[in-house]
Amino acid sequence: MAPFEDDYVPTLKILLIGNSSVGKSALMLRFTNDMWAPEESSTTIGVDFKVKMVMVGGKPYKLTVWDTAGQERFRTLTKSYYRNAQAVLVVYDITNRATFEELPRWLKELEANTASDIVKVLVGNKLDKDSSRAVTTEEGEDMADRYNVGFLEASAKSNTHVKECFMEMVETIIETPTLWGQSTTGLLLPRGDDILELEAAREENGGLSLCQC
Amino acid sequence: MPLSVGRPSLPARVSTSSVSSRQQLSEVVDDVGAGERLRGILGKGVEVRRDVQTLKELRMLIQQDGLPIESDDGMNTHRPYVWSILLGVPPTAWETYASLISLGQSPSYSKIRQDTFRTLPTDPLFKRRVQESSLIRLLNAFDWTQRNEREEAGGKGDEVGYVQGMNVLAAPFLYMAKSETQAFALYSRFITHCCPAYVKPSLEGVHRGLRLLDICLSLIDPELSSYLRSKDLTAKIYGFASVLTLSASTPPLPEVLILWDFLLARGVHLNILCIIAQLVLIRNELLSSPSPGTLLRSFPPLQARKLIGLCFGFLHNFIRHEKELYRMLAMHTYDEEVGKEIDGLDAERWRPMAGK
Numbered sequence: 057m058a059p060f061e062d063d064y065v066p067t068l069k070i071l072l073i074g075n076s077s078v079g080k081s082a083l084m085l086r087f088t089n090d091m092w093a094p095e096e097s098s099t100t101i102g103v104d105f106k107v108k109m110v111m112v113g114g115k116p117y118k119l120t121v122w123d124t125a126g127q128e129r130f131r132t133l134t135k136s137y138y139r140n141a142q143a144v145l146v147v148y149d150i151t152n153r154a155t156f157e158e159l160p161r162w163l164k165e166l167e168a169n170t171a172s173d174i175v176k177v178l179v180g181n182k183l184d185k186d187s188s189r190a191v192t193t194e195e196g197e198d199m200a201d202r203y204n205v206g207f208l209e210a211s212a213k214s215n216t217h218v219k220e221c222f223m224e225m226v227e228t229i230i231e232t233p234t235l236w237g238q239s240t241t242g243l244l245l246p247r248g249d250d251i252l253e254l255e256a257a258r259e260e261n262g263g264l265s266l267c268q269c
Numbered sequence: 270m271p272l273s274v275g276r277p278s279l280p281a282r283v284s285t286s287s288v289s290s291r292q293q294l295s296e297v298v299d300d301v302g303a304g305e306r307l308r309g310i311l312g313k314g315v316e317v318r319r320d321v322q323t324l325k326e327l328r329m330l331i332q333q334d335g336l337p338i339e340s341d342d343g344m345n346t347h348r349p350y351v352w353s354i355l356l357g358v359p360p361t362a363w364e365t366y367a368s369l370i371s372l373g374q375s376p377s378y379s380k381i382r383q384d385t386f387r388t389l390p391t392d393p394l395f396k397r398r399v400q401e402s403s404l405i406r407l408l409n410a411f412d413w414t415q416r417n418e419r420e421e422a423g424g425k426g427d428e429v430g431y432v433q434g435m436n437v438l439a440a441p442f443l444y445m446a447k448s449e450t451q452a453f454a455l456y457s458r459f460i461t462h463c464c465p466a467y468v469k470p471s472l473e474g475v476h477r478g479l480r481l482l483d484i485c486l487s488l489i490d491p492e493l494s495s496y497l498r499s500k501d502l503t504a505k506i507y508g509f510a511s512v513l514t515l516s517a518s519t520p521p522l523p524e525v526l527i528l529w530d531f532l533l534a535r536g537v538h539l540n541i542l543c544i545i546a547q548l549v550l551i552r553n554e555l556l557s558s559p560s561p562g563t564l565l566r567s568f569p570p571l572q573a574r575k576l577i578g579l580c581f582g583f584l585h586n587f588i589r590h591e592k593e594l595y596r597m598l599a600m601h602t603y604d605e606e607v608g609k610e611i612d613g614l615d616a617e618r619w620r621p622m623a624g625k
Contacts, residue, residue, distance in 0.1 A: 076380070076383055076384075076433065077383040095390060096390055096391050097387055097390060098387045098388070098389065098390050098391075098518075099383075099384045099387055099388070099433050099434075099436065099437075100433075101433055101434045101437070101509060101510035101513055101514065101518060102505075102509025102510050102513065103505075103506060103509060104566065105506070105562065105566065106566070107560065107562070107563060125433055126433075127380065127432065127433045129432050129433070129470060129471065129472055130433070130472065131471070132471045132472070132476070133472070133476070133505070133509070136505070
């Protein structure tokens with residue numbers, strides 16, 4: 057089926073990165089399934105992913121959320137998932153100072169491996185454990201400012217700011233024209249390699265060219 | 270088939286005889302039950318591990334019948350001995366293990382602690398039989414042995430240390446062994462001898478295993494392979510945990526033990542083919558699903574004997590034509606030179622559409 061029919065649903069790719077044990081999988085599970093199941097959570101080995109359909113401005117979007125292993129040994133693997141991601145959540149644990157101090161490493165790696173216009177949000181997770189906080193909100197904000205990324209504190213456990221976090225990213229992606237190729241017919245198209253594929257598919261179908269001229 | 274030079278060539282690494290034809294296999298079969306044959310083999314005492322003919326019999330027995338299962342939790346009283354024989358691990362003095370424990374927390378300790386409490390969290394059998402403290406001690410002790418060895422070698426060679434997934438690899442050993450010391454000895458041997466490339470820095474061995482998984486799938490089931498590729502579902506996305514943990518990440522644990530009996534008997538590289546067997550078992554569902562990725566998020570519960578049967582079918586049907594590929598498969602879990610060969614492989618050559 058050609059992807060240009062009316063029922064074509066754009067796919068958005070969101071990536072979760074950050075140190076081990078900061079709650080990346082928990083955030084994903086809370087957002088996609090509204091679940092909190094600490095007794096069932098296991099170490100993510102390699103990568104995990106979930107799909108969720110969302111409606112924005114009356115239009116459906118398919119979100120693929122990619123959850124990666126946090127340990128540095130998995131970095132070569134993690135990097136390979138940056139490709140074609142439109143948004144990245146960089147997660148740390150507000151009760152664990154070390155996970156915050158590792159952020160520059162994650163953020164620099166992100167800068168080096170992704171386009172500058174990709175949506176980036178820094179998330180301080182485990183807000184439910186505010187009393188054992190080891191990183192202040194101001195410090196989180198400063199870090200976010202320094203790397204020019206969004207910032208939010210959240211809790212997968214108490215379901216605080218999780219939806220906001222993901223949905224704001226989705227809206228930003230949709231509002232950022234450079235993350236998309238805008239076709240003459242007004243359809244949103246993913247960029248990069250996907251565009252080439254879609255163009256090829258369209259030409260095969262004898263359809264219109266994407267170029268404006 | 271070349272074996273590594275300078276280190277003992279144990280059956281668990283490469284079993285050259287796994288390429289034997291069915292006729293050869295059937296010669297060994299007799300009418301005596303598996304349990305009785307097993308007792309006969311083990312009755313020969315500890316020297317069994319040096320007796321090539323008896324070892325062959327043991328491997329054949331495991332491959333054809335499996336160890337007899339004595340209870341719902343998948344146990345076989347002889348398994349700890351069988352694994353000791355297959356891995357070539359002599360009885361280990363507890364003092365050796367105790368001295369490692371006395372070293373206290375290793376540099377990987379905090380990483381280990383982040384994972385131990387969430388190891389096979391949904392497996393009640395594991396939770397019941399294995400305490401978290403045992404898992405912590407075992408992983409911490411192994412971390413020390415790796416560091417000490419590296420230091421003795423003048424700090425040369427690859428970085429060492431705990432990798433996420435090693436916790437899952439330790440689980441079957443702690444679950445089945447008679448003691449923590451025994452579990453430690455078997456686990457250490459298993460990691461250093463059977464799959465050292467899987468726990469190397471940057472996990473090169475796992476990446477190579479995934480590459481081989483993609484290639485083998487395209488040979489074994491071109492239709493499924495093309496379909497998954499069309500959805501961008503490569504082994505890297507669905508197979509990472511299964512490769513790194515040798516399928517121990519897929520419950521239930523009693524079935525993992527049966528699968529591991531086989532992998533230790535015939536070579537851990539066969540896990541790659543067993544993962545393909547997992548895919549083949551659900552191939553109709555995968556092919557008819559518009560988003561097969563959802564199905565591949567977690568594999569269906571392990572059915573070890575089914576996987577072993579399929580694995581042998583694959584071996585029998587494709588090994589004859591792909592000896593070079595099989596050599597790489599057999600050695601990718603431990604051999605660096607073969608690893609580099611795999612890195613240099615032109616995957617296109619194996620694509621079903623590329624004129625094969």
